[in-house]
Amino acid sequence: MNNPIMRALSRGDGLVSSAWVSQGALSRAVGSGRLVRVLPGIYRAAEVAPSLRLRGRALALYDPNAVIVGRAAAALSWYPGIQANLLDAARAGDAARAPGYRWTRTQVPPRHVTRAGGLVLADPAHAI
Secondary structure (H helix, E strand, O other): OOHHHHHHHHHOOOEEEOOOOOHHHHHHHHHOOOEEEEEOOEEEEOOOOOOHHHHHHHHHHHOOOOEEEHHHHHHHOOOOOOOOOOEEEEEOOOOOOOOOEEEEEOOOOHHHEEEEOOEEEEOHHHHO
């Protein structure tokens, strides 16, 4: 992979935002199979598994105001033993379909949102 992509992957801990590198570099990396689209404008290294945590970090890059809710919020914070296959996200507007995501058109009050480890999570009272 070229140096700008490698630097971006390092900066994003396995994720790349299209805001960080040229469209040409992204197109070449996707075309060669080195990058995989997670969300519009957000990519992961092909060798990085698409875990729930990675999808949560990708969500924060895609829309910093979107909030992880539901079982995913529980699994990523206060209840790590719970199974969550999809990342449920609350978002004010429409969102593109993406594997591993389920969108809810709502907003979580800011006082019930926690930001930690690159994730934006609803607190227990508003998550489920």
